[in-house]
Amino acid sequence: MIKNVMEKQTILIVDDTPDNLAILGELLMPYYQVRVANSGPKALTAACTTPLPDLILLDIMMPGMDGYEVIKHLKNNPDTSDIPVIFITALDTCEDETKGFDLGAMDYISKPVRAPILLARVKGQLEIKAARDILRNQNNWLESEIQRRIRQYQKVQDISMRALASLAEARDDETGNHILRTQNYLQIIAEDLVDHSLYTDVLTQQTIEIYAKAAPLHDIGKVGIPDHVLYKPGKLTPEEWEIMKTHSQIGADAIQRAIGNEDDKEAVDFLYVAMDIAGYHHEKWDGSGYPKGLASNHIPLAARLMSLADVFDALTSRRVYKSAYPMDVTVKIINEGRGVHFDPDIVDAFNRRMDDFQDIAARYKEQNDPQDAKSTK
The missing domain is CATH 3.40.50.2300 (Response regulator)
Known part of the structure; x- marks a missing residue:
């Protein structure tokens, strides 16, 4: 003083x-x-x-x-x-x-x-x-002021993320609780993998926070899907399914345009992660997914994490075209997808953190289950 x-x-x-x-x-x-x-x-x-x-x-x-x-x-x-x-x-x-x-x-x-x-x-x-x-x-x-500005900047990021995610949500039947559940599922798996030899240097606390922040934009591309396809209550035709699958690329392209020619990649690092998640969370470990047919470690880690989180939530949630699957059936499907649909390490982390997954599912359970909900593909 x-x-x-x-x-x-x-x-x-x-x-x-x-x-x-x-x-x-x-x-x-x-x-x-x-x-x-x-x-x-x-x-x-x-x-x-x-x-x-x-x-x-x-x-x-x-x-x-x-x-x-x-x-x-x-x-x-x-x-x-x-x-x-x-x-x-x-x-x-x-x-x-x-x-x-x-x-x-x-x-x-x-x-x-x-x-x-x-x-x-x-x-x-x-x-x-x-x-x-x-x-x-x-x-x-100065240090205090820098930290204040960083917190302010991060708050703006978070608000922007929620605004964009709500835009996608408005075009789909997936609620804000779906976003919270998948965001938490992804974070739980990432935190479990921190001690894994392959991910120790990759999954820092800062990286995990960025992954979780970017997760709500995974389906942002659905804003570009025509109503007659997105809201169709029954099974899609092969042609309609091809249209539905374009939502991944639409989302990635939209975020890429938002990034534009920004030279400071660190300032928008969460958007690069969001672009990976939106574009590749439907890729599969064996290369049979879309839109690029990427396989194994060629799929960005954030997208591999999102893939399991999204599928788990889809299986355990009621949709107009299906009932929610029981937990034991869901776990069986996830494990059958080990090394086929999902990264084996991520499935192993899922199995270790099953109690956390069930806690998150219960915490953010849908309060209402409307009969006229729009379908999700």
Whole structure:
């Protein structure tokens, strides 16, 4: 904290000799608040007493705990490590000074003390400390402001994501709860895979947050599907199914256009992930999916995670053209798709986190099950 210009700065004088304390105190008290200690342990206590001293004048040769030991403790304590220390001592060899500077002392004043030298060096160190405190406070403010702007930016991202996801939702019967469920399913699997040797370096906490943030846009491309196909209550014809399958590419292309020529990829990294999820979450591990027929690890990881999350939710949710499948049947279908539809590692993670999946399904269960719901393919 920076002191008010009218407030005197505090100096702690540490010396085991009363006469030295008296002399130094007399020289400094007209200009500063002075605190004294006559031993190393008392010095450490005084250095931690509020208000903390702005500067410590420290004798080296003291019985018990000498000045070198005192400064070691001061520098190891986060509360006192930044307090500048000036050694005042009769020791004047190069080795003594080097040792003191190595331990963190800012200056040396030799005994007997000369008043002009003492006052000049004390003033110089206090000015340096004041400048350093101002810079630190400015840096702290800047860091706080940066974090505030980042939080603001992330909030705008989240709101934009929800707005876009709600646009797709309005064109489909999949509710906001579907979005919350699949988002949480994806995050649970990703978190389980963090300790897997293949994913330790990939699935950082930041990456998982980006995946979860991008997940709600997985079906954004359905805004481009004609009503007679999207809302058809019965089975689609082969021609209609081909139209339905284009929603993946439509979604990826739409997000790609939103990214445009943005050079700062880090600023829109979640949109790149959203593009992968929208474009490839219907790809299958064996290469039989759409729109590109990608296989195995050629399918982006975020899309592979979304694939299982989306299928699980589709199986366990009621649709106008089907009833919800029982959990045991759903688990059987998912496991039959291991290495065929789904990444085997992701299925294994699903099996380990089945309790979490069931908790999420129960937490975000649909409150109403309308009979006139539009169909989802």
